Amino acid sequence: MILQNWWFTTLLGIKGPIRPPLKDHIKTDVLIVGAGAAGLAAALRLAGSGKKVVLLDRNICGGSSTGKSAGFLTPDSELELSQLLRKYGQQGAKDLWEVAARGVETMVSNIKKHKIECDLQIQDCLFIGKGSSGWKDVQEEVEARKKLGYSSTVYTEDEVPSVLGSKAYSGAIRYPGTFGVNPLLYAQGIKQVLLDNNVEIFESSEIISYNGHTVYTHLGSVTADEIIFCIDKPKPEVTKYYKEVYHAQTFLSISEPLGDEDIAELFPQGPLQCWDSDLVYTYFRLTGGNRLLVGGGDLLTTYAKNDTTTPRIINRVITNLKEKIPSIRDLRFVQYWEGRIDMTRDLIPTVLRDPAHPWIHFVLGCVGLPWATFCGDFAARNVLDNKELDNEKYYRYFSPDRKFLLPLWLEQILGKRLVFTINNAWAKYRQKDSSFHQGLSG
Numbered sequence: 001m002i003l004q005n006w007w008f009t010t011l012l013g014i015k016g017p018i019r020p021p022l023k024d025h026i027k028t029d030v031l032i033v034g035a036g037a038a039g040l041a042a043a044l045r046l047a048g049s050g051k052k053v054v055l056l057d058r059n060i061c062g063g064s065s066t067g068k069s070a071g072f073l074t075p076d077s078e079l080e081l082s083q084l085l086r087k088y089g090q091q092g093a094k095d096l097w098e099v100a101a102r103g104v105e106t107m108v109s110n111i112k113k114h115k116i117e118c119d120l121q122i123q124d125c126l127f128i129g130k131g132s133s134g135w136k137d138v139q140e141e142v143e144a145r146k147k148l149g150y151s152s153t154v155y156t157e158d159e160v161p162s163v164l165g166s167k168a169y170s171g172a173i174r175y176p177g178t179f180g181v182n183p184l185l186y187a188q189g190i191k192q193v194l195l196d197n198n199v200e201i202f203e204s205s206e207i208i209s210y211n212g213h214t215v216y217t218h219l220g221s222v223t224a225d226e227i228i229f230c231i232d233k234p235k236p237e238v239t240k241y242y243k244e245v246y247h248a249q250t251f252l253s254i255s256e257p258l259g260d261e262d263i264a265e266l267f268p269q270g271p272l273q274c275w276d277s278d279l280v281y282t283y284f285r286l287t288g289g290n291r292l293l294v295g296g297g298d299l300l301t302t303y304a305k306n307d308t309t310t311p312r313i314i315n316r317v318i319t320n321l322k323e324k325i326p327s328i329r330d331l332r333f334v335q336y337w338e339g340r341i342d343m344t345r346d347l348i349p350t351v352l353r354d355p356a357h358p359w360i361h362f363v364l365g366c367v368g369l370p371w372a373t374f375c376g377d378f379a380a381r382n383v384l385d386n387k388e389l390d391n392e393k394y395y396r397y398f399s400p401d402r403k404f405l406l407p408l409w410l411e412q413i414l415g416k417r418l419v420f421t422i423n424n425a426w427a428k429y430r431q432k433d434s435s436f437h438q439g440l441s442g
Helices: 037-047 081-113 129-146 183-196 238-246 260-266 312-324 369-383 392-399 408-414 414-429
Strands: 025-033 053-056 123-131 153-156 171-175 200-202 207-211 214-217 220-228 246-257 270-274 282-285 291-294 333-343 351-354 361-365
Touching: 025 037, 025 153, 037 053, 037 081, 037 183, 037 361, 037 369, 053 220, 081 361, 081 369, 081 392, 081 414, 123 129, 129 153, 129 171, 183 200, 220 369, 238 351, 238 361, 246 312, 246 414, 291 312, 312 333, 351 369, 351 392, 361 369, 361 392, 408 414
Parallel strands: 025 053, 025 220, 053 200, 123 270, 220 361
Antiparallel strands: 123 171, 153 171, 207 214, 214 220, 246 291, 246 333, 270 282, 282 291, 351 361
């Protein structure tokens, strides 16, 4: 395998050129910093609003976390519905599940409306349990979906082979309304839509600092009435809220194309997007070119301070998957890449309007393209002062002042990595927030 992002490979031959960097000192109504899924959604909401919009990115549109992702369009990210239900209660779980579901709907609507060629695949989700604990996770997910009124299909251990060519899993739950996409082509497609709607886009324009209403890059600056930061891996010089975000490393790999018989054996009822019940889970799906996309990692590297770039981690993920699915044992994987996913301590995004500088908005730590899309759109709607928004509710869910097991000041003693990991595990498997169970007005 070679170290190369497959999605970047698919950009070869497309017509859209890289936009030049910002070289002037300009003024605008709204500046959006960051052209991943969140920044693009914010820009798209503002396009055509009558406001002048400028979009900056340090790379190309979609060139960071968005363009390195697996392209799963599902309300799931790192938290299953049953985990949301335990922590937030029925109303809170439904609210947050609908956040990501609306993100899915928005992205699919954008693709269809603007005819973006980005390998959109209709693929039901299949959450597969490993061992007795995995079957328990599947049952909890089934019960959560029943309680909240969401449809699903459950498969026992004996029934799993009817949808996935494996006898190694203890059960599974399947639900519809989910999709796969080439995330980098999606970002580049939205970029062209924005250009057609007179949004000014400057790539290769990383911000160095900002002061008041003005953001500075190495060659220019933008002064704006409102600024929306939709950035990953924020630095201390950009925002004090950088402490809210940590980065988990994951790996992806793409295979050579599968034949029709191979696909039928792998997915007897048609392609699905799948992930298992492990803490550091393995996930996989087919692309439109009939290649198998596989992702995962391990505990030693997921929260490690330094990046790992060798193929040993993803090779281990692939080997373990091949042991469970006989039909892919001879399948060759041709490219792999690694990336850092921004996340918060409880895996829920942080979205806020800076109390000291109310013209500045932050969208941070979004795990998953649908979450990022909703949050970027939400921030932009607040710029437009949309009175239909339930701001209090969402700003409370996404507040940087959420409760955690260990306080931030302990990071100075124990280190950010350890404190984050403990808080992360507590939020995922144990935390129950009584204030949300009592209702959002409590």
